[in-house]
Amino acid sequence: MISFKDTDKGFTLVEMIISVGIFTVMSAVILANYPEFRSRSALDNLTAQIATVYREAQVYGISVREEGDDDFSIGYGVHIDRVLNETELIIFADKDKDFIFSDEDDAVLETFRLTGGEKITKLCIPSCALETESEDEVDSLTAVFVRPNPDAYFSIRDTPEPSAASISIEVSNRSGSYVRNVEVFTTGQISVR
Numbered sequence: 001m002i003s004f005k006d007t008d009k010g011f012t013l014v015e016m017i018i019s020v021g022i023f024t025v026m027s028a029v030i031l032a033n034y035p036e037f038r039s040r041s042a043l044d045n046l047t048a049q050i051a052t053v054y055r056e057a058q059v060y061g062i063s064v065r066e067e068g069d070d071d072f073s074i075g076y077g078v079h080i081d082r083v084l085n086e087t088e089l090i091i092f093a094d095k096d097k098d099f100i101f102s103d104e105d106d107a108v109l110e111t112f113r114l115t116g117g118e119k120i121t122k123l124c125i126p127s128c129a130l131e132t133e134s135e136d137e138v139d140s141l142t143a144v145f146v147r148p149n150p151d152a153y154f155s156i157r158d159t160p161e162p163s164a165a166s167i168s169i170e171v172s173n174r175s176g177s178y179v180r181n182v183e184v185f186t187t188g189q190i191s192v193r
Contacts, residue, residue: 061145
């Protein structure tokens with residue numbers, strides 16, 4: 001016959017208090033970091049969506065999308081103007097073929113708006129990811145893609161900029177504590193950093 005002692009029946013009160021204390025501390029640490037995790041995740045998703053907006057304009061530019069007439073050589077682009085609206089990207093058809101966005105001459109296809117408090121904090125040439133203060137920060141950027149190549153043509157402050165190798169869009173969360181960059185290169189590469 002097996003005999004059980006009084007100490008083998010379960011948890012002691014001290015063991016239970018220690019277990020509940022460990023669980024409480026772990027829960028507090030997880031819950032304290034949750035808002036930052038959520039903010040970072042939302043910003044990561046947003047920068048991926050911005051890269052997708054550029055990719056969509058690129059696909060329009062290299063495919064045969066007809067925009068009202070039979071001219072298939074028009075470009076499609078994305079325009080950002082931080083002075084007018086720091087939460088908006090405009091996908092447009094460059095009907096006048098000047099690589100510059102204008103409300104009168106070009107057709108607006110879509111407007112992508114940043115929601116949730118995130119905003120575009122910098123537009124740079126070539127990169128906002130540099131640690132030094134950039135003299136190449138601008139207020140208005142346009143990238144246009146034209147058939148048959150996936151290459152990008154850039155305009156800065158409504159002036160074509162043939163020497164720019166890349167552009168960069170810096171996006172920050174509501175508090176400004178976390179930033180991400182979307183870079184578009186003349187070769188057509190679009191990356192998130």
